[in-house]
Amino acid sequence: MSLQKSSDYNLKKGDLILIAVILSITGIAxxxxxxxxxxxxxxxxxxxxxxxxxxxESRTIRVSCESGGYNTVVIRNGMVWVEEADCKNQICVNHKPVSKNHESIVCIPHKLFIDVKSSRNNDIDN
Amino acid sequence: MTTKKITRLAMLLSLGLILSYLESMLPLNFSVPGIKIGLANMVTMLVLYNYGVKDSSVILLLRVVLSGLIFTGLNTILFGIVGGAFCIAAMSVGKKLNCFSVIGVSVIGAFFHNIGQLVAAFIVMQNSNIIYYFPYLAIAGAVSGFLVGYVSAFLIKRFQNI
Incomplete structure (x- = not known):
């Protein structure tokens, strides 16, 4: 069993620097x-x-659902819509593109929910 | 390895298990999952300082696997192993550098344990949103690492003469 130096028990300068570094990394993150x-x-x-x-960011996402179907979701020009889906009723595909806060597109057969969280509020009903 | 050493390490392992269990029973509910005190790290620190890196790695691995099997459930074993590996590696490097005290080494361990757990969570969930937890975990880790290190310094000092 190796004996420790007594300086190992008290707070050193290195400790304070370490804590300062960790806190600043955290702050930046x-x-x-x-x-x-x-x-x-x-x-x-x-x-x-x-x-x-x-x-x-413009992108096209293919979302597979648990029952095997798919929805192709497109995000472009600050709007979201469902381009294509193999669901029965095609309500999600026919839904207009959404872009404002709390607007959503739902595909019930595929249990798919698309919600928008935006700084642009929906001015209808305000 | 003498019988004396085996017995001591076994007792320390049981102590670590008890501390893990105690901590899982504490009714501390933080809004961010993953924040904990890390009481059992006191044992890891104690073995690291008084017996060396190899013994403390073995004790840590055994504690994580056993406490996972007995108390917390299998899925925490993966998180514990990855977090523990980061933690023990960082602590042994920190100890070798010779510019940190026991408290500093404990803070390093807590910080890297958090990073390890985030890495494990990222592997399991394949979701980069997990990074949002990092600032909370890092601050909580710095505080709890400091406290655990403070107690560990006393423990290591006392255990040296036994």
Whole structure:
């Protein structure tokens, strides 16, 4: 058993620097994350799975549902819509593109929910 | 390995298990999952300082696997192993550097344990949103790491003469 130096028990200068470094790394990370989070988001819930995308990045997402079907969700020009789906009623495909806060598209047969979280509020009913 | 050492390490392992269990029973409910005190890290620190990296890695691995099997459930074993591996690696490097006290080494361990757990969570859930937990976990880890390190310093000092 090796004996420790007595200096190992008391707070050293290195400890304080370490704690300061950790706190500043955390602060920077928190700032970066908050900046990223502030953007407008699209939340796609398929059954139990939940994914968040940025509303401002154009992309096409193919969402497979548990029963084997699919929905092709398109995010473009700050709007979201369902381009194609193999569900029975095609209500999601016929839904107009959504872009404002709390607007959503739902595909009941595939248990798919598309929600928009945006700084742009829906001015209808206000 | 003498009988004395085997017996001591076994007792320390049981102590670690008890501490894990105690912590899982504490009614501390934080809004962020994953925040914990890390009481059992006191044992890891104790073995690391008084017996070395190899013994403390073995004790840590055994504790994580056993406490997973007995108390918390199988899925926590993966998280515990990845977190523990990060933690023990970082702590042994921190100890070798010689510029940190026991408290500093404990804070390093807590910080890297959190990083390890986030890595494990990322592997399991395949979801990058997990990174949002990082600031909360890092701050909680710094605080609890400091406290655990403070107690560990006393423990290591006392256990040296036995």
């Amino acid at each position: 928190a700032l970066l994350i908050m900046q990223q989070k502030r953007g407008d988001q699209v939340i796609i819930t398929s059954g139990e799975a939940k994914e968040t995308y940025s509303l401002n």
